[in-house]
Amino acid sequence: MRFTNLNAILDMKKGKLVMITGCSRGLGRAMTESFIERGDTVVGCARNEKVIGELNAAFGSGPHYFQATDVAVDAQVESFCHMVLGKLGPPDLLINAAALVNANAKLWEVSEKEFSDVIDVNLKGTANLIRHITPAMIDRGSGIIVNFSSYWGRSTSPDVAPYCATKWGVEGLTNALSQELPPGLAAVAFNPGIIDTAMLRSCFGEGAGSYGTPEEWAKAAVPWLANLGPSDNGASVTCPGQ
Numbered sequence: 001m002r003f004t005n006l007n008a009i010l011d012m013k014k015g016k017l018v019m020i021t022g023c024s025r026g027l028g029r030a031m032t033e034s035f036i037e038r039g040d041t042v043v044g045c046a047r048n049e050k051v052i053g054e055l056n057a058a059f060g061s062g063p064h065y066f067q068a069t070d071v072a073v074d075a076q077v078e079s080f081c082h083m084v085l086g087k088l089g090p091p092d093l094l095i096n097a098a099a100l101v102n103a104n105a106k107l108w109e110v111s112e113k114e115f116s117d118v119i120d121v122n123l124k125g126t127a128n129l130i131r132h133i134t135p136a137m138i139d140r141g142s143g144i145i146v147n148f149s150s151y152w153g154r155s156t157s158p159d160v161a162p163y164c165a166t167k168w169g170v171e172g173l174t175n176a177l178s179q180e181l182p183p184g185l186a187a188v189a190f191n192p193g194i195i196d197t198a199m200l201r202s203c204f205g206e207g208a209g210s211y212g213t214p215e216e217w218a219k220a221a222v223p224w225l226a227n228l229g230p231s232d233n234g235a236s237v238t239c240p241g242q
């Protein structure tokens with residue numbers, strides 16, 4: 001969808017406005033489809049241009065909108081957020097789900113580049129969205145920010161030290177943010193549980209197949225996320241049922 005088409009769909013916006021990073025696959029994709037099914041409006045981003053094109057083809061004739069964006073690149077995040085804020089206003093729910101995991105390896109075997117990539121996406125990417133969206137939420141007086149954490153944001157395992165560092169960082173960042181937000185807003189650190197996605201396959205190999213699918217997970221997770229409110233500010237939670 002082109003920027004200009006968004007004017008035409010403004011009046012079609014319905015339900016909550018939900019902004020999801022990492023919408024191209026896994027949990028972000030399952031949440032996208034599930035929020036849309038509920039009747040909410042979803043704007044999403046990920047890097048994969050082909051999938052973003054497919055999402056716009058499938059849903060873009062409604063009020064939904066998807067844009068190819070690398071969350072680690074602040075200028076791309078600014079462009080995505082500027083467009084959404086200008087045309088649809090601040091999201092009711094910002095879900096920072098985009099993330100990378102390092103290939104299983106001892107910390108001393110992880111290259112500087114791979115370590116930086118994990119930090120840039122999981123931590124700086126999350127902060128980039130918050131930088132460009134929170135002021136508009138504050139102006140309106142409402143908005144919920146959900147930052148995806150992990151069991152590995154509260155415990156550790158070998159071979160995923162860079163990922164653990166970022167998810168412990170997400171917990172700290174979210175808690176500090178919650179102390180900065182004015183009444184009406186909330187920041188929540190959300191551990192989705194363990195779900196069979198490409199990321200889990202990278203960590204667990206075929207063993208990931210013994211866990212539930214993103215679609216099954218979204219059936220419980222999405223209504224729960226949709227019910228978050230200002231009183232949840234500062235919560236560090238695990239998805240119900242996980």
Ligand SMILES: NC(=O)c1ccc[n+]([C@@H]2O[C@H](COP(=O)([O-])OP(=O)(O)OC[C@H]3O[C@@H](n4cnc5c(N)ncnc54)[C@H](OP(=O)(O)O)[C@@H]3O)[C@@H](O)[C@H]2O)c1
Pocket residue numbers: 021022023024025026027028029045046047048069070071072096097098099100121125148149150151191192193194195196197198199200
């Ligand atoms: N699956 C689990 O068991 C589990 C457990 C604990 C926590 N989590 C967390 O849940 C979230 C979703 O994970 P998942 O399992 O669904 O992973 P996934 O299947 O690997 O999906 C990751 C998503 O993030 C996007 N992404 C990665 N780098 C990006 C970038 N630079 N800019 C924009 N988007 C980017 C990917 O899209 P592109 O490649 O198209 O950019 C993809 O849509 C993550 O925060 C993860 O840490 C998952």
